[in-house]
Amino acid sequence: MKKRNSETLFNLSGARKESESPQSTAPLLEIDGVSFGYDGHPLLYDIHMRVNAGEMVGLLGPNGSGKTTLLRLISGVLHPQQGRMLLQGRDLQAWGRRGIARRIAVVPQELHVPFAFTVEEMVNLGRTPFIGLLGSRSKQDANIVQEAMQSTEITPLARRIFNELSGGERQRVVIAMALAQQPSLLLLDEPTSHLDIKYQIEILELVQQLNHRLGVTVIAAMHDLNLAARYFPRLLLFQRGIIADDSPAEVLDPQLLRRVYGVNVQVGILRGATHLSVLPPGEEEQEIEREKRSRPRVHLMAGGGSGELLMRALADAHIPFTAGALNIGDSDHALATRLAGEVITEQPYAPISTAALEQVRASLTRASLLVLCPMPVGPGNLALLQEAASAAKRGVAVLMFAPAGTASQAATEESQTAEGTLLQRTGIAMRDYTKGEGLKLVQEMLQAGARVVDSVGEAIQIAKQYS
Amino acid sequence: MKIAAPKPQLKQLQGSVRAFPAPLLLLLLGVVLLFVILLGISFGSTSIPIGTIVEVLLNGTRLFHFAQPWYPTGVIVWQVRMPGVCGAVLVGAALGVAGVLFQGMLRNPLADPFLIGTSSGAALGASIAFVLPLDTIFGSFFPLTPLFAFVGAMLTVLLVYAIARVGSYTPVVTLLLAGVVINAVLVAFQTLILELSPHAAFGIQALFNWLSGGIAVYSWSPVLIVGVIIVTGLLCSLLLANALDAFGLGEESAANLGLHVERYKFIIIIVGSLLTAAAVSISGLIGFVGLVTPHAMRMLLGPRHRLLLPASALGGAIFLTLADLLARVIVAPAVLPVGIFTALVGAPFFLLLLRNNKREYRW
Secondary structure, eight states: OOOTTOSSTTTTSHHHHHHTSGGGGSOSEEEEEEEEEETTEEEEEEEEEEEOTTOEEEEEOOTTSSHHHHHHHHTTSSOOSEEEEEETTEEGGGGHHHHHHTTEEEEOSOOOOSSOOBHHHHHHHTTGGGSOSSOOOOHHHHHHHHHHHHHTTOGGGTTSBGGGSOHHHHHHHHHHHHHHTOOSEEEEESTTTTSOHHHHHHHHHHHHHHHHHHOOEEEEEOSOHHHHHHHOSEEEEESSSEEEEEOHHHHOOHHHHHHHHSSOOEEEEOTTOSSEEEEOOOHHHHHHHHHHHHOOOEEEEOOTTTTHHHHHHHHHTTOOEEEEEEETTOHHHHHHHHHOSEEEEEOTTOOOOHHHHHHHHHHHHHOSEEEEOOOOBOTTTHHHHHHHHHHHHHTOEEEEEOOTTSSOSGGGGSOOSHHHHHHHHHTGGGGBOSTTHHHHHHHHHHHTTOEEEOOHHHHHHHHHHHO | OTTTTTHHHHHHHHHHHHHSOHHHHHHHHHHHHHHHHHHHHHOSSSOOOHHHHHHHHHHHTTSOOOOOOSHHHHHIIIIIIHHHHHHHHHHHHHHHHHHHHHHHHHTOTTOOTTTTSHHHHHHHHHHHHHHSSOSBSTTOSSBHHHHHHHHHHHHHHHHHHHHHOBTTBOOHHHHHHHHHHHHHHHHHHHHHHHHHOTTHHHHHHHHHHHHHOOOOOOSHHHHHHHHHHHHHHHHHHHHTHHHHHHHTTOHHHHHHTTOOHHHHHHHHHHHHHHHHHHHHHHHOOOOSHHHHHHHHHHHHHOSOHHHHHHHHHHHHHHHHHHHHHHHHHTTTTSOOOHHHHHHHHHHHHHHHHHHHTGGGOOO
């Protein structure tokens, strides 16, 4: 795997070279069901993503959403606790540290160097993965270093001390160092967060140029939504899992941003501009927002993927709904964040807390219809069913969604009463892990007049009447 | 803002020094070291002219045949002064390089070779040797004190490393903390041993001298044994130059440049401690060489370890040979502990560097 005998610097580097090999069908990077947490505190859930050679991807998400962690997983510094990561079709760790460093380069937020390296010495360090213990840098290495400095326009700074440069110049040097690694994939962790606006634009222009001209694939964590919209054709919105993965026009949806960042924004194209801008809303806008938010009359309880069908159907039918409480990391939570008007959120893997329950209660007092999806019932979310049962007794209409196949077949002999058949149709016996308590609550709701439907169409018909 | 005025000048000066070709600087350091060695042999209770020393040394090669000087001179040069001066050269080189290794790995310019337990381990080993009623092990030619000091230092470093290890990582902070704690515990043990030992009264003055540092070498055999260890360590450290450069960017960036960070950390600690322990075993605790030398060399040559390591070996050797010379000459025929001079010369020099060069010490 020697790449040093390339005549020109980047034409033969990583991505291009690999594309001629039989592995060309494999994407540059494939992340498949990766989960990760620090010290038992889960942080990333079930990440799936594919990045093809030549793409430029921006990672968005509030602080602590796991952007940096994902970058560290991709750079191989952290190892996923679940799932697998493939680089050019081969397991990431199988490349070895050096192998990874020859393909992936990382530009951190800010690099602190306690010693007075000159710019040229710094860029030279980028050749580290290509030289042996004793091996000194060859003429080839020197050429690559010079080219990397030219690409980033720092040749005039070559003899300056790195620590004495401005923030923007320093970041250029670090990018040049990364380029000297001849990477197929360049990872940037909020590369502009410590810079003035002038340098922010300069650095991103540079990264874009490298992407266009040299074909370097770029994945960058970004904190500035406007800059992300301007420079990245593909954006990934993050909240411990991937909430959205699409073009800026799709991802920068005010509703979505409000739910992920917890702040109202408006998105539009400014006069004279060509790209989307994210702005704080005017006051009228906030008024409308508030009105919209009070509108949903349907509340949905789900979990473990049981809500997917119905939530999509409700959204397609333009029926506004609230959802929850859902645990962060649950696939239903990710989907609800995109589709529901309001999502009551609980910490990952945690039982539903009293605070969340109060929110559920508040939501149920506003709602006229409660939709129960066929989620498993355990000690953690039994309280949700209790809320549902008391709402049912208060007169909130309850709709139990139980698609065919979820109902138990074995229970046919149980009782032949109408209510017994209904209970059987809910399939609760199969997914009750609370020794009958869940079953009892479902029974109570049925007694209070809850309806059981097994088709999405029927459920939507009923929901329309209430919304 | 008056103070700030001379600064640009200094920067320019430094720039021009950096522009000075590195091989020439290394050569210059080598020449200075040779001169200092001759000076070290020359001075003493009886001074020997440098010309005579050169003749004696060249006669030793058996290629030259200068007229023999009168009888004791040859013996003094070969059997008395040379082992001591060679010891000083070896110890100085070892401490200088160990300083570079630890400062580079910990990314902390305040690190010195004694930081993670070598000093207290060696001191405890030496104390045990002093209170034992033996001089050598079964009459072997190697005295007990250096052996115990060496073993004590190495065991302590391994203990500190084992304690600092968290899972498969050894965070720098836990490494430093474990070093501080183990240092304190071992010093307590050392005091306890000296308090309780019936032999302590005899040994304590000797122990004090040992702890203050002094090149206590009066024959070739310890120099040869320690020399083999130190030269091996110096050669190994040269192999670590590229890794140390990458460590300067931080551990994560080093990993992103393809380094097995934890593996290298362990190797650097072992090589650095081996050098320190070997040095300590014949010299006692000599401070400041490992701290000051890397700084001075970094100012001359920049932080690239490929140059910094050999330069620090030469620089440390020059520094310690000179200090040893002063220790022997100032109140001759009495010999003062070398540690006094390394501190007296090293500390002001270090402070001067710190004042003129504050910008370098960002961590």
